[in-house]
Amino acid sequence: MRLILSIGQRIRRERMYLSWSQQLLAETVGTSTTSINRWENDKTLPHPYYRKQLCVIFGKPIEEIFSPADTGEQTEQRQHQVWNVPYLRNIYFTGREDILHALHNAFLATQTADATRFCALSGLGGIGKTQVAIEYVYRYGHEYNAILWATADTHQELVASFDTCAGLLGLLTKPELSTQTPIQEVLHWLHTNQHWLLIFDGVDNLEMISEFLPRRGEGHILLTTRSQATGSSIKGINVTPMGQAESFLLLLRRAKLISNVTELASISTSMRQDAEMICALFGGLPLALDQAATYIEENQCELRNYYALYQGQRKALLKRRGGANKRGYSRSVATTWTSSFQQIEQSNPIAADLLRLLAFLPPGTISQEVLVAGIVGLDEVLQPIAQNSLILDDAIGELLRYSLVGRYLETKMLTIHPLVQQVIKDRLDEMAQRQWAMRATQIVNHVLSANLILLGGQRK
Known part of the structure; x- marks a missing residue:
């Protein structure tokens, strides 16, 4: 007789297969260890959003972990949030509280009815604009009924992103009967709905996204762009280099030399001095700090040894990204x-x-x-x-x-x-x-x- 595992037992089985602790799984998914414990003991079911994240982490189809027979009617009773953010939450995200608060406050500012509020995160490539946007949607995503993500590097990618959004919104059930393109379908949905967030990531040409912008609707639009000129209708928020304390923590946490909850005061003097030398090289640029930390982690390199290596191999190291980041931002500082x-x-x-x-x-x-x-x-x-x-x-x-x-x-x-x-x-x-x-x-x-x-x- 085949043993039928409960949903909680399946979650625990997959976590144990990865040799992950409940804390690591919770940090990666973006929830608490209490929630993981309750899921694994079949006390509650994960929200549909968390189910998707778990299946991505486990590399399993959703039916294999959450079969309809086991989820029962509770699945239909739960409110479904449309979500197509292509990134997991960055468990090493550090600081940027002032920018996140400024962005949230800008979206919450009083606006007229039937008006879409625009904000833009501007700054140098590698300064962390996309990472701030990712953290924003995970931190404030519960305030929206739909979060739609569009990659805006090229027109072709924008079209593909809106095709995906149309499918998630259930607008392509009978495409043969539709007289509108997926772009028009999505724009109509945005016009007639509220409490949504639309993100355009990597906008270098503001004119290129004009056909993808809703002219009305009660929602929020967030751009990430290198351009410092975003126009009069868009609230621009400049993403600047990280401060010294944030740089220290990001470098050491990402290199896994300290835990994500370790504070500066508890770091040894020698480690702080070594980290200070490396951080001084990169001027608070998060991508460079992450790139250095990846090298340190993958090669089990001491901080002062990396500093010495950088003095003679700067050009090569700035081009080198490291395999641990291929699921996220894969380009190096130089590229x-x-x-x-x-x-x-x-x-x-x-x-x-x-x-x-x-x-x-x-x-x-x-x-x-x-x-x-x-x-x-x-x-x-x-x-x-x-x-x-x-x-x-x-x-x-x-x-x-x-x-x-x-x-x-x-x-x-x-x-x-x-x-x-x-x-x-x-x-x-x-x-x-x-x-x-x-x-x-x-x-x-x-x-x-x-x-x-x-x-x-x-x-x-």
């Missing part, structure tokens, strides 16, 4: 920015030259006026920038589209992340590096000379 550099080179060569020059100037804030004054004495490569302020604005605007620089209008200062500088340098051959380093040196010398002359005149 994340490669497409941005290539697009800038094609669309605005002067902007590309300006970016190369900025890569060789001292890191930190750079005065726009000083930069232009120094360019006047250089060769013809960057003269259009010095001679025409419109060309300068266009060049800076092109770099802002990809958040490769920051610009403060009040002080007329430019900023560039030190890792962006490093990756740009690594893309140049030795001769080109010498040429751009010489141009940067000439600018600095020109400014210093001008200041000395001015001071001399004052003394006289």
Whole structure:
């Protein structure tokens, strides 16, 4: 006689097969160990959302774990939430509380009836925009009846995402009778429903998503984009580099050198010092920290040994992602920015030259006026920038589209992340590096000379 396992026994069997603890399963699914315990002891059934997550983790079809005969009528009685978020919750997600609260408050702000509220997470590639969006939907997902995720890298991916959404919403039951496309079907559903969240992930071209945006409806739309200019109707939230404390915790937690609940105060002084050296290399860029931590975990490498290795193998390490992240963001720091550099080179060569020059100037804030004054004495490569302020604005605007620089209008200062500088340098051959380093040196010398002359005149 075949032994028939209960649903709870099946969940426990699959967890034990993975050699996972209840705590690890709870953290990965995004629930509590109490819930896991109650599921495994058949005291409650997982919500349909958690069933999907469990089946993804176990690599089993839903019928094998949750057969209709066992779930009974309770399944039909539970409220079903439409959900197509393609990522599991990141159990190593650290900090970003201010951004999450700002985003939540922006969506909750008073709005007129039948109005969709738009928000955008903007920032440099690798700064963690998608991870913030993922954490937001897991943290606040209970406030929505439907959460729809659309990959917006290309038009083709957007169409495919809306096809998936149409199927999840039950809009394709009789496609032969429909006179509308899946995109139109989804937009109509958004127009006539409320309490939904639609996410466009990786929007580089705001015009490309216009045909996918509902013109009315009571819901929320969240974009992740590298562009800092998102228009007047979209609330922009800038995702900035992580602070020192957040960087420490992310590095050590992701490298599995401390637990997810360990606080800074309980970390040994030597470990903090070693972590501080590594974090200083990456300027609070989450992707770089995660990339380093992955290497440390996979190779069982000590922190100070990784720091020493980075000094001699920086270029290779910035290109190396590590196999443990293939289910999530698979691109490395170097490859994340490669497409941005290539697009800038094609669309605005002067902007590309300006970016190369900025890569060789001292890191930190750079005065726009000083930069232009120094360019006047250089060769013809960057003269259009010095001679025409419109060309300068266009060049800076092109770099802002990809958040490769920051610009403060009040002080007329430019900023560039030190890792962006490093990756740009690594893309140049030795001769080109010498040429751009010489141009940067000439600018600095020109400014210093001008200041000395001015001071001399004052003394006289």
